[in-house]
Each structure stands twice: as C-alpha cells, then as structure tokens.
Amino acid sequence: MTTLRDLSQRLGLSVTQVSRALNNHADVSAETRERVQAVARKLGYQPNLSARRLATGRSGMLGLVLPDIPQEPEDGMFVQIVGGLSQRLARLGRQFVLHIADPQDDIVEVYRRLIGGGAIDGFVLLEPEIRDRRVAFLRQAGVPFVIHGRVEDPEDYPYYDIDNRSVAQQLTGHLVAAGHRRIAFLNGPKTRTYAVSRRQGYRMALAEAGIEEERDLHRFGPMSEAQGLLAGVSLFGEGGPRPTAVVCGNTRLAKGLLQALQAIGLSVPAGVSVVVHDDQLPGLKSEAMDPPLTATCSPLAESWPHLARILVAAVDGAQLSALQLLGHVEFNERGSVSVCRDVPAVLVR
Amino acid sequence: MTTLRDLSQRLGLSVTQVSRALNNHADVSAETRERVQAVARKLGYQPNLSARRLATGRSGMLGLVLPDIPQEPEDGMFVQIVGGLSQRLARLGRQFVLHIADPQDDIVEVYRRLIGGGAIDGFVLLEPEIRDRRVAFLRQAGVPFVIHGRVEDPEDYPYYDIDNRSVAQQLTGHLVAAGHRRIAFLNGPKTRTYAVSRRQGYRMALAEAGIEEERDLHRFGPMSEAQGLLAGVSLFGEGGPRPTAVVCGNTRLAKGLLQALQAIGLSVPAGVSVVVHDDQLPGLKSEAMDPPLTATCSPLAESWPHLARILVAAVDGAQLSALQLLGHVEFNERGSVSVCRDVPAVLVR
DNA sequence: GACGTCATCCGAAACGCTTTGGACGATAAC
DNA sequence: GTTATCGTCCAAAGCGTTTCGGATGACGTC
Numbered sequence: 001m002t003t004l005r006d007l008s009q010r011l012g013l014s015v016t017q018v019s020r021a022l023n024n025h026a027d028v029s030a031e032t033r034e035r036v037q038a039v040a041r042k043l044g045y046q047p048n049l050s051a052r053r054l055a056t057g058r059s060g061m062l063g064l065v066l067p068d069i070p071q072e073p074e075d076g077m078f079v080q081i082v083g084g085l086s087q088r089l090a091r092l093g094r095q096f097v098l099h100i101a102d103p104q105d106d107i108v109e110v111y112r113r114l115i116g117g118g119a120i121d122g123f124v125l126l127e128p129e130i131r132d133r134r135v136a137f138l139r140q141a142g143v144p145f146v147i148h149g150r151v152e153d154p155e156d157y158p159y160y161d162i163d164n165r166s167v168a169q170q171l172t173g174h175l176v177a178a179g180h181r182r183i184a185f186l187n188g189p190k191t192r193t194y195a196v197s198r199r200q201g202y203r204m205a206l207a208e209a210g211i212e213e214e215r216d217l218h219r220f221g222p223m224s225e226a227q228g229l230l231a232g233v234s235l236f237g238e239g240g241p242r243p244t245a246v247v248c249g250n251t252r253l254a255k256g257l258l259q260a261l262q263a264i265g266l267s268v269p270a271g272v273s274v275v276v277h278d279d280q281l282p283g284l285k286s287e288a289m290d291p292p293l294t295a296t297c298s299p300l301a302e303s304w305p306h307l308a309r310i311l312v313a314a315v316d317g318a319q320l321s322a323l324q325l326l327g328h329v330e331f332n333e334r335g336s337v338s339v340c341r342d343v344p345a346v347l348v349r
Numbered sequence: 350m351t352t353l354r355d356l357s358q359r360l361g362l363s364v365t366q367v368s369r370a371l372n373n374h375a376d377v378s379a380e381t382r383e384r385v386q387a388v389a390r391k392l393g394y395q396p397n398l399s400a401r402r403l404a405t406g407r408s409g410m411l412g413l414v415l416p417d418i419p420q421e422p423e424d425g426m427f428v429q430i431v432g433g434l435s436q437r438l439a440r441l442g443r444q445f446v447l448h449i450a451d452p453q454d455d456i457v458e459v460y461r462r463l464i465g466g467g468a469i470d471g472f473v474l475l476e477p478e479i480r481d482r483r484v485a486f487l488r489q490a491g492v493p494f495v496i497h498g499r500v501e502d503p504e505d506y507p508y509y510d511i512d513n514r515s516v517a518q519q520l521t522g523h524l525v526a527a528g529h530r531r532i533a534f535l536n537g538p539k540t541r542t543y544a545v546s547r548r549q550g551y552r553m554a555l556a557e558a559g560i561e562e563e564r565d566l567h568r569f570g571p572m573s574e575a576q577g578l579l580a581g582v583s584l585f586g587e588g589g590p591r592p593t594a595v596v597c598g599n600t601r602l603a604k605g606l607l608q609a610l611q612a613i614g615l616s617v618p619a620g621v622s623v624v625v626h627d628d629q630l631p632g633l634k635s636e637a638m639d640p641p642l643t644a645t646c647s648p649l650a651e652s653w654p655h656l657a658r659i660l661v662a663a664v665d666g667a668q669l670s671a672l673q674l675l676g677h678v679e680f681n682e683r684g685s686v687s688v689c690r691d692v693p694a695v696l697v698r
Numbered sequence: 699g700a701c702g703t704c705a706t707c708c709g710a711a712a713c714g715c716t717t718t719g720g721a722c723g724a725t726a727a728c
Numbered sequence: 729g730t731t732a733t734c735g736t737c738c739a740a741a742g743c744g745t746t747t748c749g750g751a752t753g754a755c756g757t758c
Contacts, residue, residue, distance in 0.1 A: 001467070003714055014738045019716060027736060046465030050408060051714035053399035054743045061446075061468075069432030072631060075425050082431065083418030086449040095468060097410075098447045100435040116395030118350065118744090119410075119444060282421060352744060363708045368746060376706060400744030403713045467714090701757080708751075718741080727732070 002045045011039055022047075053118065062089055062311055063097040063120040065134075067107055073224065073252070076282050077300065084304030085124060092312050094121075108137045115143050122315045124148065124307055129191045144314040146307050146323070151193050158314045158323035160306045162298045164194045167329055168201030170296055171247045171275045174333075176209045179340035180245040180273060184217040186231050186253045195220060195249075202247065216241050223249050228256020236264050236272070244340050245273035251284040254293060268293075269338035292334040298327050351394045360388055371396075402467065411438055411660055412446040412469040414483075416456055425631050426649065433653030434473060441661045443470075457486045464492050471664045473497065473656050478540045493663040495656050495672070500542050507663045507672035509655045513543045516645045516678055517550030520596045520624045523643065523682075525558045528689035529594040529622060532566065535580050535602045539569040544598075551596065565590050572598050577605020585613050585621070593689050594622035600633040603642060617642075618687040641683040647676050 008015045013036070021028045021036035022045075028036075039045075053059040064085060070078040086096040097120055101110045111134060114120050122144035125134055128151050138145045139157065147159040168185070175183050185202045188195035199218070206213055217235070221227045228248065234240055237260075248254040254276040261272060268274050268291055278286040280299035286292065310323050357364045362381070370377045370385035371394075377385075388394075402408040413434060419427040435445040446469055450459045460483060463469050471493035474483055477500050487494045488506065496508040517534070524532050534551045537544035548567070555562055566584070570576045577597065583589055586609075597603040603625040610621055617623050617640055627635040629648035635641065659672050 001465070001714095004716095005714075015715080016717085016738060016740095017736085020737095023716085027734095029736060032736080044461075044465070046462065046467075048403070048714050049466040049468045050399040050402035051467075051743090052716075054397070054403055054714080054745090055716040057743080059399060066432075069436060070428055072425065075428040076421065078428055079419055079424040082447065083415075083449050086447055087418060087451065090448060091451070096447060096449075098431065098435050098445055099439060100432050100445075102436065102440070112393075113395065116350070116393070117398045118395075119398045350744095353746095354744075364745085365708060365710095365747080366706085368744095369707095372746085378706060381706080397744050400713090401746075403715090403744080404746040406713080699758105703756080704754085706752085706754105709749095711748085712746085713744105715743090716741105719739095721738075722736085723734100724736105725732100725734075728730085 001048070002040075002043045003048070004045075007036065007039055007043065007045060010043075011036060057118075058121050058315065059119055060093070061095045061097050061120050062122050062124070062308075062315070063099060063114060064124045064126070065099045065101055065107070065110055065114070066126075067101050068103040069100055080282070080301060081126070081304065084301065085308055088305050088308035089312070092308060094312060108133050111137055111143075112141075115141060122146075122311050124311055128193050130193055130196060132193075144311065146311040146314060148303055148307055149192075149194055150197075155324070156320065158310050158320070160303055160310060160325050160327065161194075162327045162329055164197035165201035165204070167277050167296045167298075168198035168247065169205045170201075170329075170331060171277065172202050172205035173208070174275060174294065174331075175245040175247065175273060175337060176205055176211070178245075178273065178337050180243075181209075181211050181340070182214065182217065182241070182243040182245070183211075184231075184235050184241075184243040184246045185219065186228060186246065186248045186257065187218065187220050188223050188249050190220040198249065214241065214243075217243050223253050225252045225256040225259075228253035228258075229260045230256070232257040232260025233264070236261060236266055243272075245275070245337070248274065248276040248293075251276055251278050251281055251286050251289070251293075251295075254286065254289065255284060258289060269336050273337040273340070275337060287332070287334060291336050293336040294332065294334045296329050296331050298329040302327055350397070351389075351392045352397070353394075356385065356388055356392065356394060359392075360385060406467075407470050407664065408468055409442070410444045410446050410469050411471050411473070411657075411664070412448055412463060413473045413475070414448045414450060414456070414459055414463070415475075416450055417452040418449055429631070429650055430475070430653065433650065434657055437654050437657035438661070441657060443661060457482050460486055460492075461490075464490060471495070471660050473660055477542050479542055479545060481542075493660065495660040495663055497652055497656055498541075498543055499546075504673070505669065507659050507669070509652055509659060509674045509676065510543075511647045511676045511678050513546035514550035514553070516626050516647075517547035517596065518554045519550075519645055519678075519680060520626065521551050521554035522557070523624060523680075524594040524596065524622060524686060525554055525560070527594075527622065527686050529592075530558075530560050530689070531563065531590070531592040531594070532560075533580075533584050533590075533592040533595045534567045535577060535595065535597045535606065536567065536569050537572050537598050544569060547598065563590065563592075566592050572602050574601045574605040574608075577602035577607075578609045579605070581606040581609025582613070585610060585615055592621075594624070594686070597623065597625040597642075600625055600627050600630055600635050600638070600642075600644075603635065603638065604633060607638060618685050622686040622689070624686060636681070636683060640685050642685040643681065643683045645678050645680050647678040651676055 004015045004018050008018045018036055021033045049060055089096045125145050125147045128147050128149045132151050135151050150159050150161045187198055219231045266272050275294045276286050278295040278297040286295040306325055314323050353364045353367050357367045367385055370382045398409055438445045474494050474496045477496050477498045481500050484500050499508050499510045536547055568580045585591055615621050624643045625635050627644040627646040635644040655674055663672050
C-alpha cells in the first residue's frame, strides 16, 4: 500500500505538503500540486480511510438502517432504494453501509452502537413517524441525517419530501369539483407523518366545499394490495357506506381496490370514481391500470439522488436552506372520474 | 465519546491493560478484567473502529459488490441476499458494506479502490464465472473472500456451494431410469461455473446409460421465466427436436417451460416429463406448480448464514478446511415423470 | 541468599492521516 | 533600509487503538 510517506520521500517533499497538494489546499504551488498528483496517480495512491477518519473525525461512510429484512411486496422498492443510494453515494466518493437490525433490538440502541464506533458519518432515515425516536436521538447526538419525508415542526433538519398535504388536497379537490360529496380516502399507516399530512389535505379539500367528513370513509392502514382489496370490500360490499369516489394513497392500494370493485360488480368510473397518488412503483403504473387512473404522480426513484446529495452536503456542514427539497408532483387526468349525479347522502337520510 | 484513555484514568490503570482487559488477553488478572469491563459497560465505551483498524489493519467491515442495480425478477432474491448477509454479519459483530458499482466501471478497479482505501476486510463473491477476474485479483492481492459457488481448481479458497454436478446427474439419472433417452437440459449461462458443473453431471448421467448427447437439447441461458418459455417453444414447437423429458436449472425456467407446454398442448407428465432444481425462490416452489415437480431442493436462503460465518472466519485466519462447505441437497419425487414408451429416436431415423 | 518462574502490569512505538503554528525567502510598501 | 505581505514549505502533535519489550514483585527452589 502506498502511503503519504512513500510519496513524500519519492518527491523530496514533506508529508504535509503532499497531503495538502492532494487535497487541493491553498498554500501549495501549482507546479508542486501537479507533480504530486502525477506521482500519486502513477503509484495508485489511495488514502487510508481509517487514518483519515482518525485525524478528521469523518469516515466517509453513510448508513441506512432497516429494522428488519424487507418482505414481499415492498422488497422490490427496497432494491431501488438501496441500489439508488449506494450508487449515488459511490459517485460522490462516499461509501454506503447497509445495516439490517435485529427486529428485537431497540432501534435507537442500534444507531447508538453505529455512531459510537465512529464508523458512520450520517444516516438516511426512511418512513418517518410522528415523534420519531430516531430523529430525536440523532438530533440530540448531533449526528447528520436526511429524512425521506418530514416530521412535525420545527423543520430544522435536512429532508427530501413531496407536499403530501397538497397531493391529498388536489386529489380530493378534483373529486369534489366533479360533484362528489361522499369521498373515501385509503390512507397510509396512522403513525406515519405523510399519512397525517395527507389527512390534513383531505380535510381541507372537504372543508373548502363545506362537506362534513364521514369518519367511516377515511381508512388508515398499510399501503398494500391486500389492504386495498379489504377496504374496497368493506366500503362497497354489503352494509358498506358506499361512497361515490375513492382517493387511493398509492397504486398498490388502487390495484387492490379495483379488484374488489370488479368482484362486486362496480365499474370505474361509471359506478365509482377513483383517483390515486402514483409513486411510479415498478410494475404498478396508474396509466396502465384498467381503467387508467387520474393521478398525482411523483416518482419515488427521483428521491435517491437527492437524498444522497443532501446527506453528503449535510455531513459537509452546508447551510440548512440547501438541504431541504420538495419534489415535483404532476397531475394527470385520465378519465377515471365521472361527474357525480347521486343525490347527496344527507338528503337521502 | 469514551476512549481507552478515559477508562484508564478512571481506573488508575494503563491504557495497555485496559485494552487487554477488554479484549480478553491472557496477562490480566480476573479481578481487573471484571472491574474494567464493568466500567466500560457503565460508560458505554465503544472502541473506535478506525483507530483499531489503523493499529491492526482490520476494519471489521465486510463487503458485497454488485455490478449494477438488480432488476426484476432477480431483485427479490437480492433482498434476501443482502438482508441475510447484513443481519448475520451484524450478529457476528461485523459491518456490512454494500457497494453497487457503476456498470461502466471495470469491476476489478472497483475492488482495487475498495481495498486500497483499507476500508474493507473481505468480500462475498456471488455468481462466480469461469476464469473469474475478481477471484484472480483478490487472491493475488491477498484479500480474504468467500465464494457463493466455486471456480475451477485448485480449490484453495473459502466457499459455500452445493454439488451442482451431482444435482444435474441425479435429475438426469432419474429421467434415464424412467426410460427417457432424449432429455433436454435448460442450463444457466455458459460462463457460470455452476452451469459448467451441471453440464458435467448431465453428461455423466447420459454416458452411464450409453446415451449419446444431442447438442440441440442442451440450452444455456439466463435462468428466467422468459428463457424457459422461449426454450420450451423452441424445443416442442413446430420443427423442434421434441425430447421426451426436460431438466430445468431452476424453478423460474420451469415455470416458463410449463407455460410453453400448456400453450402447445402438451401435458406433464403424460406428454413430457419435467424435473427441476429448486432453490426455494420466494413464490416459486416446485411443489406448488401444476403439476408439482419432481425436484432436487436446496434452499438458497441457507447460504447466507454460512457465507457470513465463513467469511468472518477467513478474515480471522482460520484453517482452509473450516472454510469450505457443501450444502445439503434433497431429492423429492412428485410424479412429474412418467415412464417413457417412445421408441428411441435412433431407431426411428 | 541467589536464582528462576510466574502473574500482572506499564511505557512507548506504531498505524497513516490532517492540522497547527511557524520558518524562510522574495517581493512590495513605507 | 526597515517593515509588512505573500507564497511556499516543513516539523511536530494528535486522533484511539494495539502490541512489543520490558519492569516489578511475589513466590518457590536449590
């Protein structure tokens, strides 16, 4: 292994100057810099990361901790995440450490161990929850991180997110504009911050139109095909509240819902109007469904480059304003919504 | 962060003794060891991995390098691999580093960079090829690794594998015993060592029965459903060689083949006999197929714990004999094979 | 009493890097 | 001619750990 000392001896320079030359410091002449870098390249010099870390306190390793091995059907997305992050971070000269925790371990302890060893500079946090313990711990410990999503105020941390409130408001509003007043919402798990934001958007859209929210039409749960199917049956099956339209939190839920509707004998959009938020999950595109669904669209895959970039910047101590980003959301109308001719439920009762 | 020096001051001992006490060295009294470990626990001492690495030359990090982001349908398996390895290594007190290379980078350069930085102690190598460049490089560089599979002789390196030659021989032999003489083999990619081993097994079984190999019945290619389908059509469609039985390299190939056979109107086992090697890929079990397939079975998921254990032992400098393992293979007869009544092709011609 | 043995401890060096504080000429400013 | 400034360089300290080569004292042996 070539070390700085090897280079310095070969060049007749001090170790100091060689180090500075390689790291593009100011006080080294252009000529020396060239010479040093040429020799370094020739000898295939690679800085020893451990030594660097010991001197600087930084290891160049960024981590992702998962609480358990992902199972179907989320595992495909997991590949995208891990692959995207790893590749992006590699391009930024960092290394990616994946840690899959023991499910029975306390997650905060896992983080404590990882930063305690000094092996990891910062973390990507997925699926933030309200009052997220990881966020609280890392913030207090002064360890850099970036959240995929956001937590409750104050928003004084790096994140990449989409405007979930606006997404829900837009989708719900679109149905309201078509005359619907009894609109179901298949939301995500109650403890997830994005589900909370979306609830706000849903409510705002209803409130704007003077519609009173029906508790039974708002369902929280995992964003899975199974959940979509179950919710669909429960909403539209016998004894169900039978709304006239449904907002789906993602395309997996939508797929399940469409199956339920088909089984029940309801067609879209004639019988029920359906809109969805589309993360562009692999193999589950809203435009390829039957019928193609009107959707807000924001590819999940766009997140990873941003998360990588933001995390690296955060570790390097960039300004907070440079570390917060809201992704772009498109709205695509595709004819899965029909004008509602039903007499408002309130009058029926 | 608590350091050895903190502990030593607090205990009135030298840093040396504290270090030795924590690492269970010989020349430290039982009483001191207890005391040291108690205080270390209390202060939540975590050894600084970078410092340790600098002193020992080991970082405690083990790596897996993938040439690109896995795509469907292999991505599910990838999750199992990465998840399994990461979790197992964590339990052994090591960290797992996943590196997804840029597809355009030379793979050996990627390894060179990773070990050059001194960040990684050893590697897990997946999908070995004949004359594998990674193996050549790592062996020459003296970097520990474990192969999932094997390469050509000499076998002086750590591996976990199954006896692929025997698997192919067993499956082919089973068909031979049922009277089949024109047996197709859907094998893996030609450059993979396991495909080479399986070819040997296939040939041995044929040779034993005095059957001459027909070139056109032995197909190499990706072990995908699509490939199984295409091969099925090409073998049994119009103008195809129409063997009486097929050995499938894995259940994905088998699934595709069964689709092709159904489309063509051939039934299993009445029309064609089919056997398969089953890696227990998620959602693709040989016993759940239609019909359930006679199979050799060796769960891929069993590999990860072994690979993790072996790699750690290799880094720790264990004897070679402790580092080589052949996994268990079961044979399950399920009735997808019928006795062959066809007149041997040679007599027809 | 001299010697060897043993258990237990310690100081100091080493790993490869960054960074601090200053040295040394050359040039510009007064 | 003195002083300040600037560009370029270097020695040395320090990061936290392991490890080598002793040091020390207690004890038993002859």
